[in-house]
Amino acid sequence: MQTLAVTVNGERREAPAGATVQSLLESLALDPAHVVVERNGEILRRDDFASTPLAADDTLEIIRFVGGG
Numbered sequence: 642m643q644t645l646a647v648t649v650n651g652e653r654r655e656a657p658a659g660a661t662v663q664s665l666l667e668s669l670a671l672d673p674a675h676v677v678v679e680r681n682g683e684i685l686r687r688d689d690f691a692s693t694p695l696a697a698d699d700t701l702e703i704i705r706f707v708g709g710g
Contacts, residue, residue: 645697656695663691665701677704 643658649665656665662685666673678685679702685693 645695647695647697647699647701649701650703660695661691662689662693662695662701665695666690666703669703671703671705675706677706678702679704 644655645658645660647654647656647665649669656668660668662678662680663673666676666678673687673690678690680693681700
């Protein structure tokens with residue numbers, strides 16, 4: 642299986658070729674409803690996660706919402 646290298650929150654990771662932002666979130670056990678994703682400096686719309694393919698050398702910042710009080 643071919644993979645591609647991406648950077649997630651400053652850490653280099655391998656993702657399967659053809660992976661999407663949605664599949665990356667799933668592999669990280671992150672709920673898309675509770676995160677914001679910035680890809681190469683651009684904030685993605687949550688509705689676009691499943692249709693946005695990852696590309697070699699993408700840089701992603703994933704911010705997770707945490708509740709508390």
